[in-house]
Amino acid sequence: MEVQLFARLRELAGAESISVTPVPASVAALRKKIAAEASPELREALEDPNVFCAVNKRVVGDEHPVADGDEVGFFPPMTGG
Amino acid sequence: MEVQLFARLRELAGAESISVTPVPASVAALRKKIAAEASPELREALEDPNVFCAVNKRVVGDEHPVADGDEVGFFPPMTGG
């Protein structure tokens, strides 16, 4: 699974997406797995409760299931408008 | 004094203004004087508590004084916008 990262997370990762295999079962597990393999800055950012996860373009909570084929993205709080 | 009438009052009077001499001392007295000499329709309209009086382009209450040289107008509730 290619997990997309946006804005400051993308900048911290130095990449627009991160490859994750095998696919963990939940957003929480996915977040944990990416954080474990990330730089300290990216890990800290991912562990911030204000960082959102979208599954198939909808914001979801940490308990939400994840499956192969889902489109998943992490991003910081919105600052548009 | 030429008292200006607007909208439906102008239409009922068939004129844009009414000449009043001598000038009564208050808006209430002026209203009464015009009404006394008006057609029944205009009298009724002038006695409507929702009909406004402006002295020198400011809405005032019935107790407001009136003097020669003041600009005075009567008009129904506003319906702009």
Added chain:
Amino acid sequence: MADLFTVEITDVPLDVPARTEAFPRQAQTTGAVVSFVGYVRGEGIQAMALEHYPGMTESSIRDTMDSAARRWPVQAASVVHRVGTLSPGDPIVWVAVASAHRAAAFSACDFIMDYLKVSAPLWKREQSLDGSWSWTEAKSADEDRAERWGWQKQGRVSA
């Protein structure tokens, strides 16, 4: 530099895009512009005619804009109101407000419209489909909205 607070009563058709273009903003400090346009609705009418009290209408709207500027940090505000004969779909009134932030711009624009409705001497007549003209009745809903801002109804006995 353009005047930042303007009121215009006009019998010329209201060109909303041109007014929008000309509305003065401050490039360094304006973060929000809220505008309102009121249009003639065509349900059951073929025309509308608007008249005003020259001089007083302008000063009344100007007072309302000054009140808005005392309540919120308004950087610029414009009101253009049509008089004369209008057709369904024609703009009647355009109000624009600039501020640093959107909350003030929304509130001030809403406030100006609410006060204008109940305190600016303007009167509408509508021509129904059978050709007859009748004066528009004032709406109590407009008074209710104005009361949200502390407006008090005036009449024969002033407060």
Added chain:
Amino acid sequence: MADLFTVEITDVPLDVPARTEAFPRQAQTTGAVVSFVGYVRGEGIQAMALEHYPGMTESSIRDTMDSAARRWPVQAASVVHRVGTLSPGDPIVWVAVASAHRAAAFSACDFIMDYLKVSAPLWKREQSLDGSWSWTEAKSADEDRAERWGWQKQGRVSA
């Protein structure tokens, strides 16, 4: 006939008068159009850059417009949001709402902006006068405004 509910994310400068001109109204039934424009303020910054989540940003704003249309009798609504690099004074976002009456148009436009601020995936960076770029922090005032409409903050643990 033009689509009555539209969302556009664009890297082309936002031409507000042209958007105003093209906004679809209904000559017989539209009595009010409220629009909002947000601009880049120039205090201490020389540029702003905006990025989004293609597809999700559009669907999120579309959801917000649909919510507005369920709450108020909205006849038409458009949102255009810039991405890319902007300069002080440039429009960032334009929102327009048409309704029969002004109360609904004001509320729906205000609502759409408030929801967009807290729920549309868009992120700003600002370039300060010394040339350095930094990400804009989310403002709790924006969350407070969204909560007026019943919005609830989402995060790691969803409701």
